[in-house]
Amino acid sequence: MNKLFRWLSRLFGNNQSSSATTQEIANTAPLTEQQIQSIVTNQNPRFDLQQLVSACGQSVGKQRDLNEDSLLAITTTMAGNSGNLPFGLYIVADGMGGHQFGEVASNAAIRTVAGYILRKFHPYLFHVKTDTMEESFQEIMQAAVTDAQRAIQREAPGSGTTLTAALVIGQQITVAHVGDSRAYFIYPDGRIEPITRDHSLVKRLEELGHITPDEAANYPHRNVLYRALGQGEILDPDIFTIGFPQPGYLMICSDGLWGVVAEQDLIRSIVDAPNLQRACQNLVSAANTAGGPDNISVVLVQLIG
Template sequence: MADFFRKLFGPKEDTKPRPLDGATTAPLTDQQIQSIISSQAPRYEIRQLVAGVGQSVGKQRDHNEDSLLALTTTISGNAESIPFGLYVVADGMGGHQFGEVASNAAIRIVGGAIASKFHSYLFKLPTQSIQDSLQEVMESAILEAHQYIQREAPGSGTTITAALALGGQVTIGHVGDSRAYAISPDGRMEPMTRDHSLVKRLEELGHLSKDEVDNFPHRNVLIRALGQGETLEADIFTIPFPHPGYLMICSDGLWGVVNEKDVIRIIGESPNLHRACQSMVEAANAAGGPDNITVILVQLVG
């Protein structure tokens, strides 16, 4: 009874937290969080990119139409070293002829076009700067691959998700439904890319509920693909490289099969990046392996 009256009439102020002078409360600013994280992260002498890859044909397809390219460059010496990396996943379109031709052409042409632009910067003495902006380099490389596929493998198509990591930034070029994710060490997994698929489009327009999205019969229908259509508009943007954390690029054989929680758990449990990629591929196969599986995991250390 006394408690009841205390509840009714007791001074309310007692239950309120008193503000401390100069104390900040959650949410902490990004800067505060960054400074806490950076004070705890181990330091490496050379700032460098580290990458692991994994790939499997899956359990239900008889051939692999996925392609990947991973290129990590570290040049260090007296001069400042700037990490340079190029990571590309392409998923050739099933049901089309030459799906694997298209995805293979996509990674080689995009990789080659970007690498040749950077050749003089990386390997010439004295190093030469690049005239085009990073986004222009990415855009023209994807366009070149698009035109090649239209010419050499007509009727086929492929997704492409390409990441050009330079310094602390990453420039993404993206067409189709392969995905790039930013994974933070505390277990958040943010898609960086938006699928160019019919199901995503309908979802964005509000035509499908979450359940309907999961059970949509035409989940693999793309509305944009490399090699398809007269004009191609790739999504191209530049954002800070996820740091600390990971950049993950994968085909729908992974993201459509292994859920985000398992991806984060596998990365957390794995001793290194290539083991993490291998485990993710195994998890996708264990879940039925309905499609080709490709994954690239990249970390910026130092």
Template sequence: MEGHFLTDRGQVRSHNEDSGGIYSNNRGQYLAIIADGMGGHQAGDVASEMATTLLEEKWRKNEGLESPEEVEQWLKQALEETNTSIYQHSLERKECQGMGTTVVAAVCTEDFITVAHIGDSRCYLYNEYSFKQITEDHSLVNALVQSGQISKDDAMYHPRKNVVLKALGTGDFVEPDIQTINWENGDILLLCSDGLTDKVQDDELAGFIKSTNEIEEVGKKLIDLANERGGEDNVSLIIIQLETSVGEGEPSC
């Protein structure tokens, strides 16, 4: 597997409230995380950094997971424990009250991907058949779209498009959405914060992902495009491609 994490403060924000990374456990399996913090007085930085750090620590101690069921259970427990830690931290520190973070996390093995998310940070999968968003935003505008009150085009420009209905660390319990999908050699996974998807539409994302450029270069071009279109928010993304070495059948990292 080849993967790259990129993040940018954007053109307007004074600091970056996004966090993330790609981490390996003792079996060489990968956990990719994007967290987009929220909260005043830079508390969003604290929430997103805590989410990434705590999940990384738990993952690096992991001895390896064999089945989708094991991965799904690990993600559920890890996110619930991380939620509790962030929420307790916010209660104990006045400057952190009300903080929280979105999170999208993907465990990548040679055979399957398990994705968990809370909030409106997204995961997409590109394969030979399509480029598809595989997470459903926990947001006000997505709820309005699903209920038929507004169209997807309307959602792009809705004045409350950044209102999330679920976040990590804002309460004593949160339930992530978790799903497992298969992937094959050459498939590409994209995880990103809404700083990207607010500025670059799905068909444009697909065009970049399908290009013949190296995936790190694709990521840089996407961030540049978001910034060219205003860059009002922090922009973060992870691109991971499943590749097997010719003649060996083993993943290349």
């Protein structure tokens, strides 16, 4: 990269000043060779070896005939202007259950959001580009969600879906979230932290203090969402960026998992598993063992290096 830059500078007539700089370094060099080496070795592992690992699991559950959840997981690296950057896109969408066209909506949401984002990043994934994009991660997410909103209103008007999408670039996760699927951070020491907020009536009533968490667990209208993709004229998704937990896991799942398996069992299923694939199988079977009342979808992601 540095070599390329120097070669480019030479090519574009920047020769004089860059050689002057080199010379002055030679004359006055404040850092010894060892100092430079130690700086280089200290920063190399942080920049170059990072990569994403992911696995997913899905099940229709024990009590439904139809799968209305949709799931997407893409894990790769991107040639950026500072080495190979981890690139990942993970989405869970839960078509409004019981609704006639939930599966159409969740599927359209996944296709449209992923399609939009991958088209944006196509030049960076498949060509060497040195400039970063002008648009921000959050603007791309917002536009992708707006696109999906229109697609659902076109393909299945009146229907709706949840959407929890995480775009990982380097160490930053940009999340777009609507509805009551959830994204969690799970730490190896057993802590679990939801990073999304449910757009459900029950959660809102709990936030307002009208019902207690215990009442919430048995609330008759637990499935009513006040915000869903495909519904309403103005959609205001939660979009935010947050650093990847290291060490730790990113988990995205539908309420078929978090609604039936206790947090402690979620953690154990993951931390005790030998690898991510097995962890996902454990999670799905835990939900089915608990009755499997709804479709189950889960994605687990880890950033290593």
